[in-house]
Amino acid sequence: MNLVAMPILLPLLTAIAALLLRADTLRRGIVIASCAFQVIVALALVILTARQGPIALSIGDWAPPFGIVLVADLLSSIMVALAGIISLASIVYGYLELPCRLEHPLRIPLTQFLMVGLCQSFLTGDLFNLFVAFEVMLICSYALLTLEADDWDIKQAFPYLAINAVGSMIFLAAVAFAYGIFGTLNFAEISQRAAGMSDDPRVLILAVLLLGVFGIKAGLFPLYFWLPNSYPILSTPLAALFGGMLTKVGVYVLLRVFGTVLPQDLSGLHTVLAWLGGVTMLLGVIGAVSRNFVRGILSFHILSQIGYMVLAIGFFSPYAIAAAIFYNIHNNLVKSSLFLVGGTISLLNGTDDLKRSANLWRATPLLGVAFLLLGLSLAGLPPLSGFWGKLMIVQDGLRQGEYVLIFVALFTSIFTLLSMMKIWNASFWTQDASVPVRIHDRRWIGLTAVTCTMALLTVAVTIFAGPLIELSHQASEEIFKRETYIRAVLQLKADRGGVVDQAVSVPFEAVSDPIDGTSNPWLPEVAR
Amino acid sequence: MNLARSFIFTRVAIFLFFVINLFSIYLLLRGHNHPGGGFIGGLGSGMSLVLLSLAVGVEQMQKVLRVDPVRLATLGLLVATLSSALPMLWGDPFLTQYNIKIGGVGLGTPLIFDIGVYLVVIGITVRLIVILARPVEGLCSLTPIERTRYASEIEKPIDQPIEQKIETNWGGQG
């Protein structure tokens, strides 16, 4: 049971230790050991939830409607595991890139606090706690964004901060509305109470508010401009962590809220979601083609990949959700590895401007192979991992007759390939005697090793695509069916003598306000 | 830099410093069943330090505080985390609380958690105010010790002492 709290507790303790210790080799050892342990814990959580379904923990032994619950179902544990792996890779990369003396002493504590927020938002089973987790994560991300930014870069942090702060306030108001409508903030209970309320305009308004908020966090179409300008100012390992995980939290929460919490027949909103995804991927990839430095291209690609996942969520069938989850697994690893490759390119050429980089294929063929694998996988060429995710999305789209969106998705894939080839041609394939390759800087060996390990991991995703797709299907089944999730939470309630509504999808009449049945004027008439 | 300070204000603030701290500890201790608790107590104590910094100057206040505020906050976080993680050792859920009564006075582990919160809030409040107040008094925003702890070596300070007149473009008009 307490295993569910470990992914939150471990980074917290690591962050405290890192703040108290001096930034030297000892601290590095402790942090690496802790990160490795976090990965092990997360993998154990994945195995456990795959075998026996969702695990719930009521914090402080308070029964669900009064206390906060942490719930690890398969999707959350997969996300926690991915976060652990990417944070480990990014920290190792950061260690190999900079000696102890030059590393910013606050980088590791903030990264670990960021992990606290990330894991908490994956594991929480409570809407307000989700808000708190988001804020922990976002405040750490603001701090990391400006930690090592120089004078020119610092202003790019401001739009990021402003748009996310407005998003947070809207989120807060949405949480308040959810409490007013349902009288609870617990995901499982909201899910029960909302079951018959899909034509209630208040639920629709709540859903639109939440869509807007999570759309901002994920970088969806109308409000995405903060992302491609702010991510390139990060240093490479942090860009890998941010690009890999931070926007994916938005996708995870969309999956969780639209899949598990809100009523499942909000089909109009799902269509909106699919179209937003389509527009985002198109604009993202056009932006990527327009950029000519590696991190800028990759930052725009985050958007287009988010578009794919949101498109799959918008299709909203168990098959499409499974596709979204598998695509998420693939994309987290590939995207962060590509950022790491970009960092190694800029170390070797002294710049990541494509006009002034060349000759890398001759210098490090291994890095070239890794980049090619990752880039083609991102574009979705068979048999690499990206292909299977895109295939599943396209299949489901064709089944639902969304031909325009599918055309956009395929068009985006071609342009993804184009922009990946742009990096390949400029950095690896071009030979230009005037461009120096700093092969004497021995750090590139370690960095290439980390990058290649990550590339191997994505190859493993390709090879074990079958089992992973099985896993995604199981996770999407869990999201769609809801019973196991709700039962896991309500079991906690029953253990403490609470009254449990036995039927999973009870109509709203069975519910009474915990404080005073008539006190809440926002409750619908049927509830009184 | 020598800012002229009112003698009356300084004396009153120094007197109030003790009173406010006493009250903040009172708030901390009654917080279990009544309004109060670690957060509000910590805010009170932090405010008393801010008042002191207005009265005697930031550097003098830091000498009174003695410890690095971030260290204080980290220590508080450690206390709170350990007190909430300890029940996990014998299998109770994370953050479980235990309460006992000794001679009519209720005691419990939430108090330890609250003391942690108290320290965190003092540390963070003081840190926030100090980092903005030091440049106003013409000092660098970090002390030399803090610079080794919380700043990178390749970083150079961007804030100059106030004596160098800052040429500004207020509102971007001209």
Add this chain to the structure above:
Amino acid sequence: MLLETAILAGLLFGFGIYQVLQRSFVRILIGFVLLSNGANLVILAMSGDPKGKDSPILAEGTGPHVDPLPQALILTAIVIGFGLLSYMVVLLYRIFLDYRTTNAADLFEEPLKEAKPEEPH
């Protein structure tokens, strides 16, 4: 009661958004203060009409209590808003030190430059 609260929350959100869209840093900061207070007020409204109810403090002989949960939520939200705002103050101060301007429009006026070549560490 609730109608007034709703109107007030709406006004706070409206003025907040208006101020956030202004150019001056100080106005932007004030806008975020208003927004955060508006959101807190919306939460408070969810605890219903407090008429004839006691504050949620446990004591002998008190009647029905006001729903305490929104108040706990607001406390947390205020703390988070405080943290966010103080970060924003420091960030805007840093931008002011770098650019010597308090006008947000000045920051982004110049055409977007090419990416700077990254300095080798």
